[in-house]
Amino acid sequence: MARPPIFPLADARTVADDGDDASFCSTCAFSSACLAEGVGKRELRELHVLVDHVGPIAAGNHVFRKGDPFDAIAAVRAGTVKTYVNDADGHERVLGFHLPGEVIGLDGIDGERYPCNAVALDTVMLCRFSFQRMSSLAARLPGLQRHLFRLLSRGIGTAVQLGNDATADQRMAAFLLGLSQRLATRGFSATRFRLTMPRTDIGSHLRLAPETVSRVLKRFQDDGLVDIDRREVELLDVEALDALAAPVLSR
Amino acid sequence: MARPPIFPLADARTVADDGDDASFCSTCAFSSACLAEGVGKRELRELHVLVDHVGPIAAGNHVFRKGDPFDAIAAVRAGTVKTYVNDADGHERVLGFHLPGEVIGLDGIDGERYPCNAVALDTVMLCRFSFQRMSSLAARLPGLQRHLFRLLSRGIGTAVQLGNDATADQRMAAFLLGLSQRLATRGFSATRFRLTMPRTDIGSHLRLAPETVSRVLKRFQDDGLVDIDRREVELLDVEALDALAAPVLSR
DNA sequence: CGCTTCTTTGACGAAATTCAAAGCGTGTGG
DNA sequence: CCACACGCTTTGAATTTCGTCAAAGAAGCG
Structure with a gap:
């Protein structure tokens, strides 16, 4: 390596x-x-x-x-x-x-x-x-x-x-939506995509422990916000994610 | 206003x-x-x-x-x-x-x-x-x-x-040293300076509650790292502050 | 001098980390 | 083809750091 x-x-x-x-x-x-x-x-x-x-x-x-x-x-x-x-x-x-x-x-x-x-x-x-x-x-x-x-x-x-301050849920929602939007800009699906990085990297990016990433994603899944299988993601309730991510974006 | x-x-x-x-x-x-x-x-x-x-x-x-x-x-x-x-x-x-x-x-x-x-x-x-x-x-x-x-x-x-992840102490040390260095670059004293902003702003900048800012500064003071009177700061132990701030800076 | 704003202090609570361990997938080699 | 090993992920429990709440103290300002 x-x-x-x-x-x-x-x-x-x-x-x-x-x-x-x-x-x-x-x-x-x-x-x-x-x-x-x-x-x-x-x-x-x-x-x-x-x-x-x-x-x-x-x-x-x-x-x-x-x-x-x-x-x-x-x-x-x-x-x-x-x-x-x-x-x-x-x-x-x-x-x-x-x-x-x-x-x-x-x-x-x-x-x-x-x-x-x-x-x-x-x-x-x-x-x-x-x-x-x-x-x-x-x-x-x-x-x-x-x-x-x-x-x-x-x-x-x-x-x-x-640099934003926000809860783990808010940061994660903003992360998923950000990916979605950037992929959509390039012509990829905005709702179904693949996480190309391990949980560790997502956590490190969002200042979260990988365990927290896992837990938050599980909760999102349980609440019907997303459907996640391994690294495949489908955004189910963009509205709710948007609402969660709101505090991350400046007004 | x-x-x-x-x-x-x-x-x-x-x-x-x-x-x-x-x-x-x-x-x-x-x-x-x-x-x-x-x-x-x-x-x-x-x-x-x-x-x-x-x-x-x-x-x-x-x-x-x-x-x-x-x-x-x-x-x-x-x-x-x-x-x-x-x-x-x-x-x-x-x-x-x-x-x-x-x-x-x-x-x-x-x-x-x-x-x-x-x-x-x-x-x-x-x-x-x-x-x-x-x-x-x-x-x-x-x-x-x-x-x-x-x-x-x-x-x-x-x-x-x-965007760094770090403890309150580490971020505060990095903040003080950063100010010190930037002031020194402009010809001001690197060890004695005035904080022109309230604790609230420092906290908001460092993603800390103002109470935490106060507590951290007090601890720094008690440990002899700094001498702080109101908004007047004197850095007493730059070495120790540097050591604290180390994880904030990338290697 | 009395107001406002900022700061400090203490007690409590919550969110997230850490630690530990068990699943799960994938790829490799027997 | 299957067993095993490795890396990644998940899960649970305990801990810790920091935020929140409440209140008192200090400084600056009209």
Whole structure:
């Protein structure tokens, strides 16, 4: 499990980009999002030539590790990436689960090193962007610059969300709904999905013991809010979950 | 207490910038930081002409409110700004205390509205930057763009910090040390300083009841870690505090 | 000086962690 | 194909930390 990370491409299996099919990277989230920001299709091609398509990365392999020199950000194309840190006692703290369309590595810009570890939870495909080259391009493409500012700003918002005080039930409800919504945005079912991470990771992410995760999910099940079999989830009563999660979201 | 916010300058007492003294805004954190990023002095002047010097803002007045249209970020020049949100139950949650040299408003870029409230805890002076104009400038000044990316990235990092799991003692130690370090960076004493916020706010920030804040501080005092009189703090045993705070910081 | 706001203190209670142990699935090797 | 081992999950009981409630004390302010 101490294999080297995939970044910085020293040992990566990289799929070269054809560069001539703009829709090829549509799941990168950059293409569509940048179009929405007013980046023209011609300019979009400029962005695509600086993309490395990375993967597949098997579950358990690291994309990057805390302390690695920062040189790129990446959009998840398929699979789930978990970011985490270890505190001084060695306890793992999960910062986030990153689904297709989401971007990882932004927090590494400041310190020029990645401040956390990123590991694949299942088979992962990535689009890797040299940050230096993307910055240069952003200076010429206002839409791209705007998109990057937005992504970073959003990153603050999502990080802030995690700091909330709330009961175990409320945090869990918010977690399930958050997953649901993010999956729905990417075209997956909003009500049936698979938890790609173990209970331990969910707990670490929500500041709960894994036992508590198990108990809360059981109670949700008993109360008819969800149907859970192992890692398969079906949301049965979104209304009730919403009501539970309400205090987590700011007014 | 329902007075209108200072932004967007509708009602603000704004001090016009002379524009001809680059050192005038040295405490904005932008000047020195941007110089470090390779922005030349001539270019720096371009940045200064788009600065509004705002203030003084009296304690209790809002700089902006959640939902206000986002159009500017601001660097604190003097005083302390508290950012906070109210959850669905009306409970206040303090996101941060912003000291001189620190920047507020970055989290508003994404949604085009400020996602939180910002209020002065004491007499506050600000440098206000039109974000639109700063973005345009950033396209021409790579150093400025880099600085903005860094600021945003750092914002993610500090927000992530708050999500930590830790005991009340550990969080409080980390909070005191964090304040100490940030004040020291700005030239203030690292060991003696004033808490500009009530216990309630500290608690809300650290996810603790104000009573717990009081008890923890008392214990720190009894154990000789700090000397606290009302809101005046002296750190007596930084080593011990560091040891306490260790699990909060990622390894 | 009297009000308000903030802070401290104590007693109690609740939510979640910890500890311990038993199920359950999956994959592997005999 | 089955048995076994390993990791993950569930469950129960005891413990602990912190929040809640109540009230008194202190400081600042008009």
